[in-house]
Amino acid sequence: MTTSASGWTSADIPDQRGRTAVVTGANSGVGLETARMLAERGARVVLACRSLDRAAVARDAIRATAPDAELHTARLDLASATSVREAATAIRAEFDRIDLLINNAGAAFGALVLIDGTERTFVTNQLGPFAFTGLLLPGVLAAPAGRVVTVSSGSHEVGRLDLDDLAYARRRYGRWRAYARSKLANLLFTFELQRRLAAAGERAVAVAAHPGAAATEFGHNAGGLTRMLSVAPLRRLLAPLVSTAAEGALPTLRAAVDPDVQGGEFYGPDGFHGIRGLPHRVQPAAAAQDPTTSAMLWEKCEQLTGVRYPLP
DSSP, X not given: OOOBTTBOOGGGOOOOTTOEEEEETTTSHHHHXXXXXXXXXXXXXXXXXXXXXXXHHHHHHHHTTOTTOOEEEEEOOTTOHHHHHHHHHHHHHHOSOOSEEEEOOOOOOSSOOEETTEEHHHIIIIIHHHHHHXXXXXXXXXXXXXXXXXXXXXXXXXXXXXXTOTTOSSSOOOHHHHHHHHHHHHHHXXXXXXXXXXXXXXXXXXXXXXXXXXXXXXXXXXXXXXXXXXXXXXXXXXXXXXXXXXXXXXXXXXXXXXXXXXXXXXXXXXXXXXXXXXEEEOOOOGGGGOHHHHHHHHHXXXXXXXXXXXXX
16 A cells, blocks of 8 residues: 555545444544544444443444444443353354454553452453454454454553463552553464464454554543543643544554555554554564463463364
8 A cells, every 4th residue: 555655644544345344442532533434434333332322422423424334333341251252143143244353442440350360451451352353253254354453552561461360369450560461462362363363374364553642531440640631621631742532543543454464563653652643563572472472371361261263
């Protein structure tokens, strides 16, 4: 794809007519803008959100700029194994193929809460998307050029993955420590999925992205100062320093639709420390590229979710 001299922008999104995209966490922020821009280019978009009411509000907002878009909603709570399976079953029943699966939804929680013995942030950000992707993978493989895009974070660089202590029994819990761990896991998962897709000779690819720092409601669940900074008045005050939600969506969109993107690549903003800017290929931390750790994570996710991928 030929991009403008200034870099890849929303104008470079190709025609998406005839394609089906599933976007998790599409009711607000980066997820909403990702879904909006895909719909504006003609994609059929499934808004997979924890609240169907908020998904309906987002659907109506998208129709303001894409009145002819085909939009669907699905209830998906990534922290609930039952919800993940029900959402995947419903989507697979309605669509015989999924061209784009965008694992956008994520959270950081201020308090330590365990779900079946595993800390909630890791369940929401890694185990839920792992299971959801595995259950939808037959649909992705049925597409001519399916892609799985998982949204990570620049904070993966400070993440430390301890697969023997996912309940924080041996280490003090911290919301951003837990978040960084989950975002490192997202990259390890993406690169392992790409290795397995390639080994199976599949056309589908797995790619990762991160939005940098964007003015969204993301910090609402984190508590403390982060939650205060996510309220609308302070978001407006900080706006000159960070990206808008639409700008933050561009790395995900490039990873999803740029025909020059290759499996196993990672996209983020090109500005100072990846905080903001136009999307370009970025280098993940060395810890995210370790195939031994990726394989161990994969096995752990299979054990904890009970989901096996239809790949050799």
